[in-house]
Amino acid sequence: MQTARDLKEYRGELKSALDNEFLRTAMDNFAVAYRASRAKAFAGMDVDGLVREIALAKDQAMARMDELLAEFTKNAEALGITVHMAATGQEANEIIGRIAQNANCKRIVKSKSMTAEETLLNHHLEDLGLTVTETDLGEWIIQLRHEGPTHMVMPAIHLSRYQVADLFSDVTGVKQEGDIQKLVKVARRELRAKYAQADMGISGGNFAIAETGTIAICTNEGNGRLVTTLPRVHVALVGLDKLTPTITDALRVLKALPRNATGQAITSYVSWMTGPNECKAAPNGKKEMHVVFLDNGRSKLAKDPVFSQVLRCVRCGACANVCPVYRLVGGHQYGHIYIGAIGLILTYFYHGREKAKNLVQNCINCGACKAVCVGGIDLPRLIKEVHARIQDEEGHPLQSSLLGMVLKNRRMFHTLLRSARAVQKPVTGGTPYLRHLPMLFARGQEFRALPAIAEKAFRDQFEDIRPKTVNPKYRVALFSGCVQDFVYPEQAVAAVKILAKYNVAVDYPQDQSCCGLPVQMMGERESSRSVAEQNVAALDPAKYDYILILCASCASHLKHGYPDILGPDSKADPKLGAKVQQFADKVIDFSSFVRDVLKVEASGFRVDGRKATYHAPCHLCRGLGVTEAPRALIGLGGLEYLPAEEEDVCCGFGGTYSMKFPEVSSELLKKKLANVEKTGAELLLTDCPGCIMQLRGGLEAKGSAIEVRHLAEALAERLK
Amino acid sequence: MSDTTRLADLMAEKAGLVSAIVARVKTLDEAYAYTLDVCDKKEACQLLPSGCEADLSAEAGALCETKLGKIIAAPGLSADQTRAFGEACTKAGVEFLTEGMRSHLAGIDIGFTIAEAAIAETGTFVLDSRSEELRLATMICEVHVCVVPVSTIRETSFEVEDYLRTLAKDGPSYVAFITGASRTADIERVLAIGVHGPLELHILLLED
Numbered sequence: 001m002q003t004a005r006d007l008k009e010y011r012g013e014l015k016s017a018l019d020n021e022f023l024r025t026a027m028d029n030f031a032v033a034y035r036a037s038r039a040k041a042f043a044g045m046d047v048d049g050l051v052r053e054i055a056l057a058k059d060q061a062m063a064r065m066d067e068l069l070a071e072f073t074k075n076a077e078a079l080g081i082t083v084h085m086a087a088t089g090q091e092a093n094e095i096i097g098r099i100a101q102n103a104n105c106k107r108i109v110k111s112k113s114m115t116a117e118e119t120l121l122n123h124h125l126e127d128l129g130l131t132v133t134e135t136d137l138g139e140w141i142i143q144l145r146h147e148g149p150t151h152m153v154m155p156a157i158h159l160s161r162y163q164v165a166d167l168f169s170d171v172t173g174v175k176q177e178g179d180i181q182k183l184v185k186v187a188r189r190e191l192r193a194k195y196a197q198a199d200m201g202i203s204g205g206n207f208a209i210a211e212t213g214t215i216a217i218c219t220n221e222g223n224g225r226l227v228t229t230l231p232r233v234h235v236a237l238v239g240l241d242k243l244t245p246t247i248t249d250a251l252r253v254l255k256a257l258p259r260n261a262t263g264q265a266i267t268s269y270v271s272w273m274t275g276p277n278e279c280k281a282a283p284n285g286k287k288e289m290h291v292v293f294l295d296n297g298r299s300k301l302a303k304d305p306v307f308s309q310v311l312r313c314v315r316c317g318a319c320a321n322v323c324p325v326y327r328l329v330g331g332h333q334y335g336h337i338y339i340g341a342i343g344l345i346l347t348y349f350y351h352g353r354e355k356a357k358n359l360v361q362n363c364i365n366c367g368a369c370k371a372v373c374v375g376g377i378d379l380p381r382l383i384k385e386v387h388a389r390i391q392d393e394e395g396h397p398l399q400s401s402l403l404g405m406v407l408k409n410r411r412m413f414h415t416l417l418r419s420a421r422a423v424q425k426p427v428t429g430g431t432p433y434l435r436h437l438p439m440l441f442a443r444g445q446e447f448r449a450l451p452a453i454a455e456k457a458f459r460d461q462f463e464d465i466r467p468k469t470v471n472p473k474y475r476v477a478l479f480s481g482c483v484q485d486f487v488y489p490e491q492a493v494a495a496v497k498i499l500a501k502y503n504v505a506v507d508y509p510q511d512q513s514c515c516g517l518p519v520q521m522m523g524e525r526e527s528s529r530s531v532a533e534q535n536v537a538a539l540d541p542a543k544y545d546y547i548l549i550l551c552a553s554c555a556s557h558l559k560h561g562y563p564d565i566l567g568p569d570s571k572a573d574p575k576l577g578a579k580v581q582q583f584a585d586k587v588i589d590f591s592s593f594v595r596d597v598l599k600v601e602a603s604g605f606r607v608d609g610r611k612a613t614y615h616a617p618c619h620l621c622r623g624l625g626v627t628e629a630p631r632a633l634i635g636l637g638g639l640e641y642l643p644a645e646e647e648d649v650c651c652g653f654g655g656t657y658s659m660k661f662p663e664v665s666s667e668l669l670k671k672k673l674a675n676v677e678k679t680g681a682e683l684l685l686t687d688c689p690g691c692i693m694q695l696r697g698g699l700e701a702k703g704s705a706i707e708v709r710h711l712a713e714a715l716a717e718r719l720k
Numbered sequence: 721m722s723d724t725t726r727l728a729d730l731m732a733e734k735a736g737l738v739s740a741i742v743a744r745v746k747t748l749d750e751a752y753a754y755t756l757d758v759c760d761k762k763e764a765c766q767l768l769p770s771g772c773e774a775d776l777s778a779e780a781g782a783l784c785e786t787k788l789g790k791i792i793a794a795p796g797l798s799a800d801q802t803r804a805f806g807e808a809c810t811k812a813g814v815e816f817l818t819e820g821m822r823s824h825l826a827g828i829d830i831g832f833t834i835a836e837a838a839i840a841e842t843g844t845f846v847l848d849s850r851s852e853e854l855r856l857a858t859m860i861c862e863v864h865v866c867v868v869p870v871s872t873i874r875e876t877s878f879e880v881e882d883y884l885r886t887l888a889k890d891g892p893s894y895v896a897f898i899t900g901a902s903r904t905a906d907i908e909r910v911l912a913i914g915v916h917g918p919l920e921l922h923i924l925l926l927e928d
Contacts, residue, residue: 030909079892137915138906156906164907174775184904184912185771189780191916196783196825212888222902222917225859229852230825247884251877265734266842266877266899268917271849272884275892278852280822 001148002336002347002355007660010333010358015663017329023158027327030157032646034321037263038372050256055376057249058312062302068210068243069293075213076291079275084292089119089350092294096121096202096235097128099290103233105130105200109191111217111224112136113204114152114315115239115294117337118350121202132202133194135223137187141167150331151339152317153261158330191223199281201227205238206257206314207250208291214274215291216250218258218267225271232282235290236273240298241311253314256374261316297349305569306385307349312375313342319369319379324650325362328667334362341369341379348386353393360387362661364654364668365521367622381564388523396524404524407531410513414457417486421453428452433700444662447669448697451487458489462508465493467500474597475505477544479535479587481554482514483689491689494716495550495590501719502598506548511538515554518655520561532565533573541582546597550590550712552688553655556623559587589620590712591629591687600636605718607638612714613681614641615672615695616648617688630687630711637715642679646671653694669698676706684708727840727873728925735843738900739913740921748801748867751832751924752808755865758922759790759814759830762863769827770862770919783826791824793817793861794832795853805832821856831861831918837880838873844899845923846880848887855894864918866898869928 004010017023061068073083086092092115100108108130110116122132122143134143138155142148144167149155156164161178168176168186176186203224207216215236217224228234244250258264276289301307320326320340335343336355344363348356360383369379391400406413427436433449458480476499484492499506516531535558539547549555566572566580594600612634621627627648634641652658652668672695676684684695684706696708709717732742745751772784792809794802795818802818809816817828833854835845845868849855858864874880877897887893902917913919 026908033909135916136906137904141906154906154909157909159907161908161910172775172777172780174777176775180907180910181912182774183907184915186774186776188915189771189774189776189784192825192827193780193783195916209888212885214888220902221904221915222859223915225855225896226916229855229859230822247881247888248878251881254877262905265737266844266897268738268898268900268903270897272888272893272895272897274888274894277850277892277894280852 001332002359004358007358007361011661011663013333014329014362014661017333018663018667020330022160023330024328026157027330031321031327034263038260038318041259041263041265050252051374051376054253054256054374055309055312057252058375059309061243061245061249062241062308062311065240065243065299065302068245069240071210072208072213072243075210076275079213080286080289081213081275082290084290085295086292087295089294089296092119092237092292093121093124095292096237097125097130099233099235100125100130100200101128103200103288105233107194107198108132108200108202109194109198109227109231110134110139111201111203111219111227112139113202113237114338115204115237116202117149118296119294121237133191133198135191135194135227137184137221140187140191144171148332148337149339151320152315158332195226195230198231200233200235201231202235202237203228205236205242207244207253208238208242208293209244209247209250211246212274214247214272216270216272218254218270220268222269225269228271228273229279230281232279233288233290234276235292237292237294239294239296241313253374257314257316260318260372260374301349307345307382309375309377310342310345310382312377314374316374318372318374322368322372324366324368324668325364325664328664335359341383342377344383345379345386348390353390356386357390357394360390362664364650364652364657366618366650366654368618368650371622384521384523388525391523400522400524403522404519404527407514407516407519408527410511410534413513417453417482418457421455424452447662447666447701448694449700450697451693453486454489456489458485458492459508459510461489461493465496466508467496467504467506469500469503469505472503472505474545475507475543476546476548477507477509477539479512479515479539479547479549479554479558480508481549481551481689483693484551488689488692488710491550491710491712494710495548495712497716498594498712498719502600504598507544509538515557516565517553517557517561520557520565521656529565529570529572532562533576536562536566536576536580536583539583541579541586544586546588546593547583547586548588548590548593550687550710551690552589552617552620552623553690555587555589556619559584559624589624589626589687591633592626594715595629595633595636602636602638604720605636605638605715606720608718609638609640610683611642611679611681612639612683612685613644613676613679614647615644615651615676615684615686615691617686617691618650620687621648633711633715634685638718639683639714642681644679645675651691651694653690655690658694665694669694673698673702673704677704682706683714685711685714687711724870724873727875728870730840730875731838731843731868731873731923732925733843734840735900735923738843740843740900740923742923742925744927745867745924746927748926749804751865751867751926752805754924755792755830755832756808756812756814758863758865759792760812762790762829770914789813789815791815791817791828792830792832793821793828793857795819795821795857796833796851819853821853821860825860828857828861829863831857831864833858833864834867834869836872837883838868839877839880839897840873840875842877842899844877844897846883847896847898849894849896850892855896858896858898859917861918862914863920863922864901865922865924867924867926869926871928
């Protein structure tokens, strides 16, 4: 749970989490195992199709939330269920407390419910003098430890068997061993006694099915079944977003939820509970059943044009399972009560700005979450949107506003860069790195060598190297992005060499500026829009076959970000109109252009058989869905490709992220470089100057001989 | 290969993947015999329900009764089936129950049911669990043996949708999808079988 008051405190907590060796090992093992088990679970299925269907059905349902609520209530009440509506978490707690008191219930057993965690239900019930026992093993463990969950599906994943043994020793009054099978048996017996004595069972609900008034829950342990069977009263607490129109819709989600959560085809138990069933413990032989619906902002979210998609969440936890930052710091730091990417967003809406403001900055924007989300939620974009909103509400930090102001003004930006170049000699010592950066700018950055600004920017070199073509096959506009323009012009120069060889006419419109991703990430919306407008105006898509970009981050941002930023609902210059989509459609990355459009062949390159490995930039493999072309080019280019482990896991750069959270960035880099070194390759190839900055900087800091190159450079070097 | 055979094979395969033990029987009598065999082999000297050998709190320990013998519960059978199975159990010296599950919350050895339907693609069977006795029997038993008539096996979950809907629209209902035994990985992600439910699941595919 979040208690940090500012970013500095939050970073301090992150550091402690990073130092927790057990947690780190547990999370690492999980991340690797999950990837494999998820792939196996979805093998042979049209996952994209299923996700599209689920997203559509969920959106349609949430758009008529009121109707579904009415339909559910009508059917439920006809069965004898009492339906309650709670506007807030506190209200839900009070309603449930009253139900217990009215029914004279003293001992409550609970099966897993994230919604009950959200409202902090147990605290309220305990304050009323009621005993509440969590029965899901993980939830019981954290209840005993007075902690919040660190994962939506495996709440106690941060604990070792020894910690659990200590806990159970306290509970039983007898020393317990750290033997997992034995500990589970202890839980089995201890909790069996609780079920037997309880007079109320509280459950959550995965689905509240409107057509029949059914509550359905998915469990593995069997605790949900006992909780909803033995006690004479059953209360189901469900968020309004669980309202599901039909059994068909529930079955559809059921196809995906367990596979995405734990890699299971289905949970051991799915219980479809329709109305109060027979209950021998009840005075009239029939269960007293209540359903409490929680709003807490959900109905407002349903009407929000940007955020309504968060209601598609099925609470599978997959977004946490694949998040590289979550993997390093765990759920207590990567969330408040809800964890993972969705948790960062929900915290803002359900628990407020104070709890969310540090969290939302800790997203590196690698897109791993979006790639696995069963609801197809655009999690990275929404996280940045929440960050932008918080800044608008609280005021933008000076750093952020300054950057926004500078980037908007291309001439000012470029002048600053040229001036910096003019004065950097003392800092670089004549090397390609900023070796002597004053502490003020270098704090936390020791883990990588930062690059110097190039002698001659790419834009100043272009006219000298513009290809002279006769009847060119293609006409492209080159977009360099500021890093390749001012720091690594040699990468763009290499690309131009290849384009010249293959008779491609190239333009480099000088009015292009920064792509705007850094300011978009920092929530400087106005600035982001302004640079987007400038770039679309500068590179008229009508004049070119392709807009070629060698920076994966820029390419992904231009292709997918610009249509949003300059879309019909934005405040963008309406004169741009259809040009924006035309522009986005023509954006292509280097590897795809060279392999799929130019269709280069191996015969065009010298074979030297040097060993090379690959790093997949987040914005290329996930942002643009390009995975095959770059790897194919390594072989075509005459090199021997040695695949590394976890090639598509983030290098830790994340642009401004590595400046804000250097401790996390450096850990991600460490892992990446370890995987690279394991291959025995001498060359590390990739297609993003941002990644190159991080990777090359890290290898330089380590004194490694491995060379980092853009694919364009590797190919240009070997061009026959 | 007929579709029934294909589905039965798929059911067996998928159930096997989640460690259910699958066998084929031709009649219910064979199913009763199989169950008695499992009961017999079930830790012959075990008198305590699973876990009771561990060091427990006084409260939990109190619930661990020392049973005098083995118990099979089959609350959901027809009158004829009950008579037949009951006789077989008595002959084998095993206590046969059709009710009173709440007095045996510490645990019973075997719960025996006949499924209404099954979903082959996940190795799942479907139980109409409106009866509290039947429902509890399947929760507190240490071994659950479920007969799945092969004619009731469908391929996908969507094919049992109508069954769910019909029951749901006809007054209170509780339908259970059961796949494998009770399990958790909550401690260090290490798989442990038999948490708050059966430790073992046997599926008997009945050729009908």
